[in-house]
Amino acid sequence: MSNIKTNTDEDVAPAFKSWRTWYTLVIVILALLIVSFQLFTKYFS
Amino acid sequence: MSFIDWIVLAVTLLIIIGYGLYKSRTTKNLDGYFLSNRSMPWYLILLSIMGTQASAITFLSAPGQAYTDGMRFVQYYFGLPLAMVVLCITFVPVFHRLKIYTAYEYLEERFDLKTRTLTSFLFLLQRGLSTGISIYAPSIILSSLLGWNIYWTNIFMGGLLIIYTVTGGAKAVAYTQQLQLIIIFAGMFLAAYMVVHLLPEGVGFVDALKVSGKLGKLNVITSGNGEKGFNWSDRYNIWSGLIGGFFLALSYFGTDQSQVGRYLTAKNVAESKTGLLMNGIVKVPMQFLILLIGALIFTFYQFNQAPIFFNQAQVNKLAASPKKDTLKAMEQQYNLLSAKKKELSTTFVKEEKNGGASVSTVEELRNVNAESEKIRTGLKDVLKKEVGGDASDTNYIFIRFVVDYLPKGLVGLLIAVIFLASWGSIAAALNSLASSTVVDIHKKFINTSCTEMKDYSISRYYSLAWGIFCIVIAQFANNMGSLIEAVNVLGSLFYGVILGIFLVAFYCKRVKGNAVFASALIVELAIILLFWKSNIGFLWLNLIGALGVVAVALIIHATFNLLKLSKE
Numbered sequence: 088m089s090n091i092k093t094n095t096d097e098d099v100a101p102a103f104k105s106w107r108t109w110y111t112l113v114i115v116i117l118a119l120l121i122v123s124f125q126l127f128t129k130y131f132s
Numbered sequence: 133m134s135f136i137d138w139i140v141l142a143v144t145l146l147i148i149i150g151y152g153l154y155k156s157r158t159t160k161n162l163d164g165y166f167l168s169n170r171s172m173p174w175y176l177i178l179l180s181i182m183g184t185q186a187s188a189i190t191f192l193s194a195p196g197q198a199y200t201d202g203m204r205f206v207q208y209y210f211g212l213p214l215a216m217v218v219l220c221i222t223f224v225p226v227f228h229r230l231k232i233y234t235a236y237e238y239l240e241e242r243f244d245l246k247t248r249t250l251t252s253f254l255f256l257l258q259r260g261l262s263t264g265i266s267i268y269a270p271s272i273i274l275s276s277l278l279g280w281n282i283y284w285t286n287i288f289m290g291g292l293l294i295i296y297t298v299t300g301g302a303k304a305v306a307y308t309q310q311l312q313l314i315i316i317f318a319g320m321f322l323a324a325y326m327v328v329h330l331l332p333e334g335v336g337f338v339d340a341l342k343v344s345g346k347l348g349k350l351n352v353i354t355s356g357n358g359e360k361g362f363n364w365s366d367r368y369n370i371w372s373g374l375i376g377g378f379f380l381a382l383s384y385f386g387t388d389q390s391q392v393g394r395y396l397t398a399k400n401v402a403e404s405k406t407g408l409l410m411n412g413i414v415k416v417p418m419q420f421l422i423l424l425i426g427a428l429i430f431t432f433y434q435f436n437q438a439p440i441f442f443n444q445a446q447v448n449k450l451a452a453s454p455k456k457d458t459l460k461a462m463e464q465q466y467n468l469l470s471a472k473k474k475e476l477s478t479t480f481v482k483e484e485k486n487g488g489a490s491v492s493t494v495e496e497l498r499n500v501n502a503e504s505e506k507i508r509t510g511l512k513d514v515l516k517k518e519v520g521g522d523a524s525d526t527n528y529i530f531i532r533f534v535v536d537y538l539p540k541g542l543v544g545l546l547i548a549v550i551f552l553a554s555w556g557s558i559a560a561a562l563n564s565l566a567s568s569t570v571v572d573i574h575k576k577f578i579n580t581s582c583t584e585m586k587d588y589s590i591s592r593y594y595s596l597a598w599g600i601f602c603i604v605i606a607q608f609a610n611n612m613g614s615l616i617e618a619v620n621v622l623g624s625l626f627y628g629v630i631l632g633i634f635l636v637a638f639y640c641k642r643v644k645g646n647a648v649f650a651s652a653l654i655v656e657l658a659i660i661l662l663f664w665k666s667n668i669g670f671l672w673l674n675l676i677g678a679l680g681v682v683a684v685a686l687i688i689h690a691t692f693n694l695l696k697l698s699k700e
Contacts, residue, residue, distance in 0.1 A: 098225070098401045101174075106405065110217045113412045117213040120416050121370070124206070124352040131345025 137544030144548035152296030155307035166567040172397040176306050177407025180394040183309030188270035188554035196529035198426025202351040204368045209416050211378025216412030220405040223386045228401040233571045235392040242637040243645035252572035258626040262619045263561040264605025270550045276445040290603040293555040297562050298595045305559045312552040319549035327428040332435050339481045340431040346494050349427045365667045376671025379678050383631035390564035429533050434477040440466045442528035449519045469504045566594040624670045628677015629656045636685045643689045651685035
């Protein structure tokens with residue numbers, strides 16, 4: 088897990104300060120998608 | 133197909149081949165041939181990863197899957213974003229640091245040569261067979277629909293891309309995938325637009341969704357719970373998607389050379405990670421939209437006469453058999469129900485617009501659809517007994533709609549989309565099969581002291597040989613039902629074990645080569661037996677395989693240690 092913090096010259100996260108923010112973003116987007124899909128399923132069923 | 137469609141198809145394919153050859157003209161060494169000299173930016177990595185995963189089967193089968201089973205197939209991809217995160221933390225930095233060509237090289241460094249060879253062998257076996265299916269899938273559909281000879285279609289489908297794959301290697305694969313995906317998305321968008329456009333006047337996009345939803349096709353999230361609790365043989369539900377799908381995606385993207393080879397072409401580790409994470413963000417919505425096309429086509433056929441069976445070639449065979457009267461009777465019954473469907477769907481939309489459809493209309497519409505489906509199931513049984521061959525028409529639904537209803541020119545473009553989607557994944561697969569054969573087998577066992585130029589020319593021969601092998605497999609593939617499932621089932625038989633080997637390598641530092649090698653063999657046999665003898669949903673095989681290898685390796689390691697201690 089130490090790699091999360093390792094930012095070498097070649098390993099700089101684009102747009103955010105660290106990769107950790109990227110990882111959180113991906114998981115949050117997945118969670119939002121699942122919630123939206125659940126609402127979509129309920130609304131049209 | 134009309135003359136305009138032939139022109140559109142030929143021009144599109146020629147542009148891709150020309151572009152692939154042009155972009156790869158500077159490749160002359162192993163690093164360039166297999167890894168594009170590690171020069172690719174993240175957006176090309178993203179497109180290459182997506183183009184490799186999304187084969188023609190994705191675009192042909194997925195809408196059909198939504199038509200027959202609803203949109204719940206999208207849950208299969210829920211584990212993918214999580215897998216991208218784990219890959220970026222664990223696998224990618226290690227692969228980049230070691231500057232390897234194939235993922236399996238790392239296993240020799242961590243364990244020993246036999247574990248590396250076993251893993252690359254499992255990969256070559258699985259990838260070689262599934263690439264054959266990837267060639268066969270679009271070929272059988274096009275040949276059956278357009279009357280083309282299946283053997284020549286296989287050769288055409290698998291043969292043309294060999295021109296730029298063999299010549300240009302990874303660079304040609306990545307650059308053509310970029311152009312291929314642009315054309316594919318444009319084609320799919322136009323197809324989706326046309327479905328809605330062709331709906332009767334007064335029936336819009338939202339109305340179409342309401343019809344589809346009430347008939348159970350917009351079941352994006354399902355729990356997997358039945359009357360007797362959780363149903364383990366249910367293939368697609370949120371849990372099998374999140375857990376089984378996570379292990380499948382981790383294995384596919386982390387240990388399958390056809391994907392590892394894509395992100396190893398990145399200019400640095402950050403570009404690889406960004407490409408993978410962006411894939412995690414866009415994959416689920418993309419698959420949702422492709423499945424939505426299938427749900428919309430389902431609504432379209434509520435208002436229009438649907439074929440009783442979408443593979444017309446099979447119906448024609450039955451019409452020429454002694455069971456032709458049974459077919460006629462079934463068709464008559466089915467057509468009556470289709471007329472009823474149209475009437476009820478129109479009433480449903482009208483009632484919805486006036487404040488909400490009545491329960492009786494919805495119930496009646498559901499009953500008529502259930503009766504239609506019963507007739508289709510009956511016909512499939514008759515087909516199976518009387519005609520043989522493929523008794524599933526899931527793969528034919530989308531392309532049959534395209535050929536029957538889309539305007540001239542667009543049909544040619546959509547058929548080109550099938551070729552390009554197929555080429556994108558097959559080209560990457562051939563490149564990875566060649567790289568693993570050269571790096572993991574040839575340079576280790578056949579000729580250990582190759583020059584750089586010799587490496588390069590041998591790699592081209594192996595790409596060609598694998599291309600021919602996959603076309604031969606395609607000629608023998610038959611009767612496999614939904615082909616998108618067939619490829620994923622085949623992958624699930626091996627991916628879990630391969631992932632397990634890598635998990636031991638990364639997380640069980642004390643376990644050595646002998647323990648993991650024996651464990652992999654035992655668990656692989658167990659997985660094949662489990663699949664053969666039980667009815668378990670295939671996504672779970674990935675979880676069982678991966679955790680099984682870790683558990684058995686730890687047990688063997690502990691047993692050896694105990695024996696050693698008792699001897700001392």
